[in-house]
Amino acid sequence: MQYRQVPKNGDKLSALGFGAMRLATKRMSIDEERATRQIRSAIDNGINYIDTAAPYHGGESERFLGRALQGGYREKVKLATKLPPFSVKTREDMDRILNIQLKKLQTDHIDYYLLHGLDASQWKKLFDLGVLEFLDSAKAAGKIRNAGFSFHGDRKTFKEIIDAYDWVFCQIQYNFLDETNQAGTEGLRYAAARNIAVMIMEPLRGGMLAGKLPKEVEQIYYDTGTKRSAAAWALCWVWNHPEVTVVLSGMNDENHIAENLKTCEDALPGSMTSRELATMEEVAGTYRKLIKVGCTGCAYCMPCPSGVNIPQCFSLYNDYYMSNNSLITRGMYGMMLMGAMGATATDASLCRNCGKCTKACPQKIAIPEELKKVRSTLGGLRTKLIIPVVKLMFSTDVKE
Ligand code: SF4
Ligand code: SF4
Structure with missing residues (x-):
């Protein structure tokens, strides 16, 4: 296993982290036996960073991990979970939710605690409610060891949050198609230059960069003559960045876990050759040709007085045409922009x-x-019908 160091505390974390958002399931619930076997085997093979959150698997992911990490496994890993802003209405809610999370995870401390999925409005809400004082007091009480945040907003807000507190780490969406989207490469470097560890989520853009690929992309990978899956190409590209600490993968298949472990071994910072990087450029360029709106995610158009998250609307609209999975894109649109998780809606209809x-x-x-097209493509009845399913999968109600 390859390990990378967290600058502010010296922790050596596995470059591959286990994301507990898409665990193995059976009849719509977590397949306890299989998922436990997978997590323990991943830990036995060197993974020492596990990431979950209150809403994953309808609130069951944390409870599952509490059981799966028994038998000495809890002590072998750094555990990360998140404060869900959509469930917080008062300063007291923050303490209440953290205490519930500790109980569900069967632990007396969270190693890496994040404010979940911040954007400008969620950050303002938590900040105004006193979240920084909450983090200080939770650290002083020994309930959390390191404070961070995960992020889905615009770059300007990202820098503002980075500068607002002594964060040990942050978590951003990053892959070869998101260099200028959300925090992007600029945000990655901004955080790393301030000695903040950067954990990466969505390295495969929700699976879009692996699995069923556009024919043109398949051909480019095939022409390299290298026997490497699309997922491995995309992961290597992320690990190639020295600013990256941990890449999270939501793993639920034994073959994928084995492949990711193997890929991670040699995917050291700066290890991709210039020829390989040129291949990734070509693949990214091919995807971009399928893009409908040439939005770079710069966020100069923000804030919108009516509350539309313009770059995110265009990012998901482009995903819809680039991916072969419209269901996932609709689910993401409902979850991130239409308020399915309880946050204020920021979709194109506004x-x-x-x-x-x-x-x-x-x-x-x-x-x-262009927003009118986004609304008619992604905001229609079919997306509205998916929202109840999304709500079931990502519960916002934090219960013991
Ligand atoms: S719509 Fe234009 S200004 Fe707004 S994020 Fe995209 S490129 Fe930047
Ligand atoms: S997205 Fe619509 S409401 Fe918002 S600034 Fe642009 S035109 Fe105005």
Whole structure:
């Protein structure tokens, strides 16, 4: 196993982390026996960072991990979980939720505790409720060891949050198609330059960069003559960045776990050859040709006075055309933008056509017109029908 060091505390974490968001399931519930076997085997093979969150698997992921890490496994790993902003209404809720999480995870401390899925509005809400004082007091009480946050907002907000507290780590969405989306490469470097460890989520963009690929992309990988899966190419690209500490993979298949462990061994920072990097450029360029809106995620158009998360709307709209899985994209749109998780809605339907954003866009995108297309493609009845399923999978109600 390859290990990378957290600058502020010296922890040596496995470069591959186990994400407990997509555990093995059976009849719509976690397959306890299989998922336990997989997690323990991953730990036996060197993984020492496990990431979960209150809403995963309808609130059952934390409880499952509490059981799966018995028998000495808890002591072998650094455990990460998250404070769900959508479930917090008061400062007291923060303590209450953390205490429930400790109980569910059957532990007296969380090694890496994150504020979950921040964007500008969730950050403001938690900040105003006193979240930084909560983190200080939870650390002083020994209930959490290291404070961080996971992020899905725009780059400007990312830098603002990074500068607002003495974070040990943060978690961003990053892969070869998200270099300029959300925190992006600029955000990755900004955090690393401040000695903040960066954990990576969605290295395969929710599976879009592996599995069933566009024919053109398949051909590029095939022409390299290298026997390597699309998932391995994408993971190697992320690990190639020296600023990256842990790459999280939501693993639920024995073959994928074995492959990821093997890939991680040699995927050291700067280990990709210039030829391999050129291949990734070509693959990224091919995906980009399938893109509908040339939004770079710069967020100069933000904030929108009506609350639309413009770059995220375009990012998911583009995903819809680039991926072969419209169901996942609709689910993400419902979850991230239509308020399925209890957060304020920030979807394309909120646009009031004021024109403010258009003047600010360096790409000269006709934003209101494009948002109409986003709304009709992703905001329709089919997405609304998926929302109850998303709510079942990601519970916002934190119960013991
Ligand atoms: S045109 Fe629409 S998206 Fe743009 S700023 Fe106005 S309300 Fe927001
Ligand atoms: S200003 Fe234009 S390119 Fe930048 S995020 Fe907004 S829509 Fe995208």
